[in-house]
Amino acid sequence: MAVSATAIMNLFFTILLTQAPINLSYGSSTSDDVVCIESERKALLSFKQDLVDPSNRLLSWNVSNENCCKWAGIVCNNLTGHVEELQLSNIDPDYEFFWQGSLKGKINPSLLGLKHLRYLDLSHNEFGGIQIPNFIGSLVSLTHLNITDAGFQGLIPHQLGNLSSLTHLGLQGTSMAELYVENLHWLSGLSSLQHLEMGHVNLGKASDHWLQVINRLSSLSELHLSGCELSHIIPNNSVFYVNFTSLSVLDISQNNFNSFIPEWIFGMNSLVYLDLSSNTFVGPFPNRAYCWNLTSLKGLNAADNSMDSSLSIWISGLSSSLESLDLGGNALQGPLPCSNQNLTALRYLDLSGCELNSTAAISIGFLYDLVGLEYLYLRDSNLEGVISSAIQNLTSLVHLELSSNSLIGEMPTCMGNLASLVYLDLSSNSLEGEIPSFLGNLTSIVHLDLSFNSLKAKIPTALGNLKSIVKLDLSSNSIEGEIPTSLGNLCNLSYLYLGGNKFGGKVSNAFDSLLSAGCLSNSLTWLDLSENLFFGQLTDQIAEFKNVFWLSLGDNMISGPFPESLGKLTELEYLSIGGNQLNGSLPVSLGGLSNLEFLNISSNHLEGVVTELHFANLTSLGTLYASGNSVSLRVSPDWIPPFDDCAIKLESWNLGPTFPMWLKTQKYVDMDISNTQISGIIPSWLSNLTIEYLNVSHNQLSGRIPDILHIDSPYSMVYMSSNMLSGPLPRITSGLVELDLSNNSLSGDISHFLCHPLATPNNLSILHLGRNHFSGNIPDCWMHWPELEVINLDDNNLTGKIPSSVESLQSLLSLHLRNNSLSGEITPSLQNCKQLSVLDVGLNEFSGSIPTWMGTRLNLTVLILRSNKLNGQIPFELCSLTALQIMDVADNNLSGTIPRCFDKLKAMTTEQVMKEAISYSNFGGYFFEEVMVVIKGREDQYDIILPLVNGLDLSSNKLTGEIPQQLTALQGLISLNLSENFLEGRIPDSIGNMKSLESLDFSRNQLSGVIPPSLSSLTFLSYLNLSYNNLSGKIPLSTQIQSFDASSFIGNALCGPPLYNICDEDQSKPTINNEEQKADDGGEADRWFHLGIGTGFAVGFFGVVAPLLISTDWRHAYFGFFGYFWYKILYKYNCLWP
Template sequence: MGCCLVFESVILSFNNLQGVISGAIGNLTSLIRLDMSHNQLEGKIATSLGKLCKLKRIDLSYNKFGGEVAEDFKIFSQCMLDGLESMSLENNYHGGQFPNELDQFKNLSFLSLQNNFIFGPIPKSMKRLSSLTWLDVSYNHLNGLLPESLGQLAKLETLDLSYNHLNGTLPESLGQLAKLGTLDLSYNHLNGTLPESLGKLVRLNYLDVSHNLMKGVVSEIHFANLTRLSYLDGSGNNLTLKVRDAWIPTFQVRALTLASWQLGPQFPSWLQYQGQLETLDIANTGISDSIPQWFWPKISNLGRLNLSHNQICGEIPRKFDVVQEVDLSFNNFKGLLPFFSFTLKFLDLSNNSFVGSIYHTLCGRIREPNSLYILNLGNNNLSGWIPNCWMNWPYLQVLNLENNNLMGTIPHSIGHLASLKSLHLRHNSLSGKLPQSLQNCTELVLIDLSGNAFIGGIPTWMGNSFWQLMVLNLRSNKFQGGIPYELCGLSSLQILDLAHTNLSKLVPKCFNNFMAMAKRQNSSGLISYAPSPTAGVPEKAFLVTKGREVEYSTTLKLVVSMDLSENNLSGEIPKGLTRLVGLHSVNLSRNHFTGKIPENIGDMEQLESLDLSLNKLCGEIPLSMSSLTFLSHLNLSYNNLTGRVPLSTQLQSLEISSFVGNKLC
């Protein structure tokens, strides 16, 4: 007697399967469930799948399948129109237009096409999917308007269309989705205001319309029946919330993010009725009030608090118990710094008016190593010495104390910050020599010590320790001696500013070893450091270019510059400098350079700004300089240059002041 195996379920997920689906799978005609998710399968979906007429659930997500998504649905429509209930094709490479054939699957209740390359509008025929409870087409390229017919999907519980290119206004018909619990329309181009009909969604738990182009007024009506709402994110829109002073919301949210809304000028009194908050972000909301006393006890359970970019005034409590992230930057807070939780990972109190010492905040309640990743106290009125207790901050990646009134030396314990990537101490009154222990911070990507009174020579160990360093700014200090040869070991350096630092002697000939400056296309990782998805901090640097100080942040990774101006450097300009063809800005002015301008200076095709003024350069301007087509700022004034200015549209368009103080024709 023979026998055969009859499979109703085949589950092969998480097996690292590769290649294509075998056509033999079509022989499993009794199959009800097929799960081949989380593998490395590729190519088009096998046409033999169309023979599986009893199939109800299919999951091919997290593979490398490609092809037109409409063709895939034609395969499934051969004999599954009435049976198929769940389909997941997310995280593949499916393309083409959103399929019109979709409406034929009468019993389809779950559909996920997330993270593919599907484009085009959402078809109006979607209304025929009367059994649909879950629809996720996020992270695609959908465009066009949201059809009114979406409101006829009466059983829909989850609708996620985030990260697409949808435009137009939200249809009023969304208010008809009585069973809807999750609505995510974030990161699109939707405009208009929120429809009042959203207030009818009594089961709505999660609402995210953030990062669109919405404007207009949101009122109490919008939240009238949202008693189950626990997550609300409308940030990145230009909406105005207008409610009564005595308004008591019907909801108790855990996460509330309304950044860039207009909530002020008074601090929102309705927040006192939110007793379950874990995340609160009302940054840039036009609040110019002081914080009421009832607020501080409310934040004891908060994981994240962001009140930045308002004009909030007053003092904050000495004890601060927010668990993970605090951003109060760009306000008018004053008084002493607080004590804060040892579980805190992100603290930004910059751009306020805090005063006094930072000792009690950093060292006053030490019991165990702190978990802080990012500390920004810059742009305040803090004073005193930098405390010597950095051994308790082993996870710190970003330390910003710039633009305060700090004095004394950098403490030796700074060397315990083995994870430090970014050090901002600019514009204080710090002095003394740089501590040798700093060389232990081998992860440093940015160092800005400008505008202080540091002395001694530039340490030779910098070139050996900081192999990842991209920005070195020692501008306006009181160093002695020359530029150490070892500095040429900084092969990742893109920005070097040693201007006005009292340096003398010759410039090392090894400057052509700055390999990152020798690349024509630079795209560094100098963007942000983020201990969590919600706490990304874009790196920034202040650079003097074309005679003015400019702050670079999002474009910092593209900047390549060198400034050695206002020193006592002598000798000839190293010819190797012209090999740094990625440089955008070079300033060697106000030194004692002699000899000729290097003949190959025209090789530096990316140059936008070149300043060689107030030196003792002689000879003619090299003809190759006419090749510098991006040059918008040139200053060769007050040297001993002779001959003619080379002919080029760029050079002839410059002001005469670029050449005065020479013997040029």
């Protein structure tokens, strides 16, 4: 594991030094009397001529300085004056200066003139991919050769095997410059070798013999072969005797070993450090008896493999001298033993990602004896329960990570005694209660992360005592109140993340608190207050955070103008302030933020005009999200933006009337300019651009689609729906993955589009051609589109049958063929689409029976077969569809009884909670599932709130028998329609159990008996139709039922309100005397008053409702708007995705 490996190496740095005595001095000979040999001086000058020295490290190497023994990096023999060491390693740790200080160029053969050279170190330079010179193998006096990470590339020369005196060989490669070997037989000549470093050298061609060769190097003390593409290691049952009697360090991490760990590894009792991490080792660890042989072992790293043994069994066999143990990222299983007396020397322990299956209390019990433990990583280890108070015994802890578990309850008070803690991460658990004040005692803490828990109440003022803290993350909790002024005392704080809580108050007060001590204005570089309840205006005080490069204030209730002073935050790289209520125009000062890479101002109330000045110096801009504002962009036709690779979202801006010409300047098009009042034809120059994402939907574009869909870049998405495009479909290339051309006037046959052969396989996953004017048969070419997940051909003029080649669509999730003229039986080829989730073939002319194989498509959530010519019975196999939420088979010729197994439709038995909208885009697009559903007698489109919809419609068929009692178990249904059948018998008494019902229609059947009283308990019911049955008796009295119109009950033998039929028991009424009559009579003015109110209500009400009833487009827009509005409200207040 990355963090673990780094810590381990730091921990054992001293050990490694003691195992390999290396002269790390960098400079010249210490003797003032020794003078270098003239021939060697000339050789060094020739060597320098071929080097590039950008930082003048070799400035002392010059003709005027005659004594080369005093040159930088040269060490001479104090007696003879011969050059013995050449130390030219670039040792600057700073990345930027590392590149500036790296030597470049080539290696001059003049080095051969240094006959007495023992030590050559060219490591950590940049020789630009040249090959290691063969002549280095002739420097036979070398005992130390280190060219690690020096930019060499290609085949390692076998001549290095001539260096028989070598004790240290460093050949580590890099990912940018790969070194490789044909074999390793040349290593056999290096019999004195003690230290071999060949990490990240490609040894794939030597994988079958590497171990046999290295086994001959009996003096070897350190072996580093990390990331060498090795795949073969001697298995347990092979006859193999290791000769590594001196080996103290073995690193074979990051290879491709896919086997058990061989037992011979655990037979090397001289091992001090063993690294087996990041391979594919499987199975259990060797028998504990072998592990006990590792009596000298201080460090073991076996992280990120596939081992699956029990932790408690083999941990007991590890050496008592072990100081570092990393087993993270395996399938090792717990629980941990309740106590531990064997690993008392442990200072570092990482079991992250293991399946401890343990309560936190038991695991901490295992750690009770580890009083010297400094680093503990148990991230994502399936820990559960409360944190045990036994953790107080780990008083040496410096780093504690328990994130991504299932810890509950409050943090134990004793954690305040862990005074040595520098790093504490308890994020992504279910911790509750307040943030404890005792955390203020951890004055050494540098990193504190309590994010993604269920903490509440206010931030305690005691956190202001954490004077050393650099990172504080309290995000995604339920913390409330205002930010305390004590946080302003954290003068070393650089990272502050408080987003996703319930903090409130004026945003200016929050800034006052943070700036109260005056030091955060200098130290703070990251500030995130997003997704809270801050309100009020931003003031010029925001400019005091002068070093902030990340500022996120999005999704609050901040109002007022966009502050001009934001332009003073010149270090800003990330600015997110979307989802607020900012108004007015954008300040021109934003255009001066030359470091800005990400800008989100979307979903505010901004208006006015944006010009070229607003972008003047945004040369680093890579992302601009500004949708949902009423802004007009007015730039000159020949404007060239200062950025050329930017993801831009400008939905709802005014960019029209012409297509924006500045798009031509972008290297990559990743842009949403939908609903931006653009008209005219699509320019042909778009075909010259590399399109990654282009959304021009909801504009007034017309004409034919040019060849812009001939896209070279992979994973491209194009959305052009709801325009006025006409003509045939264009041909596309394999790079397109999502295409939406719906709601246009495209026409013609779609065969040339689907059946045109391509040189490479099609990658298209989403195809939406619905609501156009296509005609002809659906072509039988689907075998060319194996990646398709969504097909929508709704509302066209297609004819014929569903072709059999749909069986090739193994990835198909959603198929819409609604409202065409398709005929024949529903093809059995669809049963091969095993992932199918949505099937809508309604409003066609399909015949035959409902296929029984549909009951095997267990992923089906939506099944719509309405308005066809289907006959036969409803198959019982459909009861197996436990995920089904919407089933509509209305308006067919179905007969028989309603299956009594519908109570097995589990998704309909429980009330749906709001979940994330169903999105099929796998590449960052925005394609949501949309379904036309008939509820309350109206057909409307549902998309964002589709997961909330549960409906069953069997109406307008020839169903007989009684309404089965089992149907009332579907308590999640919001709509149930059984109208226009031949159902008889009584309405089930348990109808009142269907608490979620909003629409109920049993009209035009032959139902008899009384209306069950439980019907009055359906408090959400807003549509009811029981008309034209044989119902009798009194209509149950309730505010809910009496609110329905009389038409809901006519055609029966019912009585009582809202009908005018008076029930027999209500016939006798008390006589009203004249005085009461006078009191009840209103005057003429009252009549006119009520008449005026009634008329006004009628005009206002039907002025809105009538267009919704008459116009489908108005109705879709209305429900789409409120669906989106409802979705935003739930998102804002964290009601989504529990």
